[in-house]
Every structure is written in C-alpha cells, then in structure tokens.
Amino acid sequence: MTAIEINGLTKSFGTLKAVEEMHLSIDHEIFGLLGPNGSGKTTTVRMLTTILRPTSGDASVCGHSVLTEPRRVRDRISYVPQDMAVDAKLTGRENVVFFAKLYGVRNPRDKADEALARMELGDRADDLARTYSGGMRRRLELAQALVHDPEVLFLDEPTIGLDVAGRKKIWEHIIDLKNNGMTVFVTTHYMDEADYACDRVGIIDHGVLVANDSPEALKARCCNDIIVIRAEGEYRGTDIEGVRLIGQNGDELRFEAGCAGEMGFALAGALAGAGMKVKSFAVRQPTLDDVFLSLVAEQEETAAFDYQRFRTMLRRRA
C-alpha cells in the first residue's frame, strides 16, 4: 500500500485554480514540494490532511480516501503547519501531553516523554514554551506530531525563520524519521535544503505540477553546466558550438554548456580575441535553484501588489 496516492486532485477558489489535476505517488521517502508563494503548496497539504475539501479528484493516505474516510486518514497522519503554534504559557511537556491525550494514546505521559527525548527536549521539558528558541519550538511541534506514531508526516515550511544550526537540526530529525520508516511530505522555499534532504522533489507553479523527480535527475535533465565569465568590453556574441548565453548582469556573463571545463577555456579565448578583457571565469554545476528558475514562470514582481487578492489568500489559509 502506497502511503500517499494522489489522483487528479484539484482545488478551485472561485475562478482561481489553486491546484490543478495533480497526480503523485509517495511512499517511504521525503518528498519535497517546491514552488513560489501562492503556487498551491499549502492548499495541497491542506487537502491531503483533510482540512480542505478538494473540488475534484481524490487522494488516499495510508489507503484511506481523504473524501470518504477523513477520520481514518487523520488517525494515521500528523500535520505541522508553518505558523509555529505552541502554547507559550504551557510547559513543553504539557504541550505534548495535551496532544497525546487528544490523539487518545494509551499512556500519554510516557509517550510524551518519549517524543520529547527523541527531539532532544527532555531536559527542558518542564520549562514554559515561552522560553524556547525558534528551533526548539519547532522541535516541540515535531514532538507533538510524533506522539501517536503517525505513518505519514506533513510539514509546511518546517525551517522557515530558523537560524542555520536550527535548520540543520530539524532536517537531521526529519531524515532520521524517514530512516525509521516514516513517509514525510514537506513544502519548502529553500532549494539547498530540498537538495540536501529530499529523496524526491515536485515543483509546482500556478497550481500545476511541472516536475517530479529526484534532485539529481532534475539537475541533470534541466541544465548543463554553467560557465560564469567576468569580462570588460561589449559582448558581441560567440560562434562556439554548444555554448549558449543564459544571462548577463553588468560585466558578468553566464553561459550554459555541455562539457564546461573545455568550453570555458575556448570561450574565454574567443572573448579575448573579440577584444574583451577577461578578468575571471568559473565553472559550476547547476543547483536546484537553476532548475527551479528554468521551470517556474517569471514571477509577477512587476505587477502591482493586489491587496484584495492577498487578503483572499490569507483568509483561505486561516
């Protein structure tokens, strides 16, 4: 049985199609859903966690349909939204015991202690959550989520607003959970983190899933190597085969090429021959950032900020 099976999942708000005809199958892995703001990441998670009802299509989680058996789905999953909501006036332990009781686990105190220890919060368990750092609050939320041994874990932007050490720790825990057999569905804005931690990533843009593969495969498929040359003088084009200009920023030129090592020298020579003064050149592998930018349509930063639409979006999420 596949942990998450998504079949033509669609959600519209009025005329806006937030998620369109999504098909996915996820099992015993960390799946990262990437996408720009408002692309439908959270809407997808909310449908899979039975908080939002799909307009059409269906999804099954642990073999239960989100449409017909939402209660059974909720029994097997945990969901940590991005807002970081822990009760600041309760202690860490009280926060977790509260969830354990709500999940109806048989020995809430023991399970809570276990989850707290797992998230390395055991020695701070009796302090008020108010005194916790951002990273600790997030781990407290993970402890709450783990208290009933879910099979699938949904995390919405788990590392948002955390410092570098905090992020690293969260990802270590997430990877550890996967290694112990859990399926993790995570959304994030941070490409490097997805590249590091996810077994597979999906890229969503305007509600449409435009890519779905392992980070390595995506990088290999989408882009060749990248050559960055800094040179003074006017660039008039080049006739070297297999090299393509993909961007120019001041005196920095970015090219895409098959075997960038050799091409780099040839290119630098050609530019120098054309009268430019080459100051440096570098070759780098494409990152998930390059993949993302090549797949996701240009962001509408030039369009005026639509306050009304922003409000509608916020309301939907609330």
Added chain:
Amino acid sequence: MISTFHYLERDFRRWVRGRINVVSALVMPAAWLIFVGLALPIRFTDNYLDFITPGILVLTMLGASLQGGSLLMFDKVLGFLPKFLAMPAPRESILYGKILFITMRGLVQSTVILVLALILGAHLLNPLLLIQTYMVLFIFGILLSSVMTTVALTLEDHDSYAAFNSIVSMPLFFTSSALMPYDQMPGWLAAIAMLNPVSYAIDGIRELQAGVFPADTFLGLTAGAAIVLAVSVYVFRKATV
C-alpha cells in the same frame, strides 16, 4: 466526548498562568458592586446590595462570555486551529471545549464576586437556592458564549471582534433589569428591558431570592441556549470543512 475536556483543560491551564487576565476580569463587576451597590442613594429598597447582586453576577458572566469569543479567534489566527482540525478527535469538541471553558471561567469569576458581595453585606441564599442560581448562570453562560464564539467564527480578525464586543456589551447591560426594577424605569426602557435576555437571567435569580422557582426562565434560557448552540455548531462545521 472526552476530547472536549482535554481542550477545556488546556484553556484552564493557560488561563491560570495569565495572572493579569485572572484579576482584570473581576475589576469591573467588583467596581459596580462597591461604587454603585454601596454608594448609590436609592429609595425603592433598603438593601440595594441584595438587589444589585444578581445583576452583577450576570454582568460577570456577560463580561466573561464577551471576552471569551476572542479565544477561538486567537486559535484561528495563530494557527492552532489547522493543527486541531488535522487530528482524529471530533472537530466539534474544539467548539464545545471553548464554550464550556468560557462558561466555567465565568462561574469561577462569579463565585469571587459573590463572596465579595457577602463580605460587603449581601445576604446568602440557602444552599439549594444557590445551586439553582449557579444553574441559571451556567445556562446563561452557555447561551452567550455560543453567541460570541459564533460571532468570532464569522468575523475576519480580532479588531472587528473587539468592535462588535464594544457595540453590544454596554447596551446589553444598561437595558437590563440589573440596576433597577421595571416599575422604577421610564416606560421606554422597561419595554426594552423586558425583551433583553440579560434581564431574563437576572429576574430568574431575583425570583429565587424571593423564594419562587423561575420555571419559565429556566425553560426560556435553556431553549435559547439550545438553539444558539445548534447554530454555532452549524457555522463551525461550515467554517472548518
């Protein structure tokens, strides 16, 4: 539904750690009791404190309920609600827990006010009548807190809730029979006061003081609470699916 009590427990724990909130809600009714109950030169009765105490008890419940709706609002705005909704516990227990907490908190506050009234010289009802008084307050609390949580569910943000709150709180209190009997009111005020649900609760407690069992009050308030609670559950289900 056991989960209702878990939500209730959470709110109580948070409340008692709030210190200032625990005291602040008591200031207003205590001030009424002392500065109006003791100081106002009244001629229609020789023990105004005894007369005004039921009104202040109900005022305490009113204040607690009006304040309480914002609790659900905060759970919504701060992101607790999505977490709770993704849990297997019955979703309605979130709502029931909230309504029950607001009402119970109101009863705790009313008890403090009642003790204060006794210290100031009000006369104690016998235990049986006291239990009945608490029942009136309880049903009244359920009624009002259901109204306010429903309002909180339908309004957008905390500001609009606060605005709604200030629109209804004072008028509800002043157009009730809390401060004077109907025969002392101007005709227009008496007409409004008779319709005010707050007067229902106050009159019910006064009848208890006078030794009459207020069956119609109990029935009326219970029916009202049941209807409003049903509406509240309906709105909650619509808002959370």
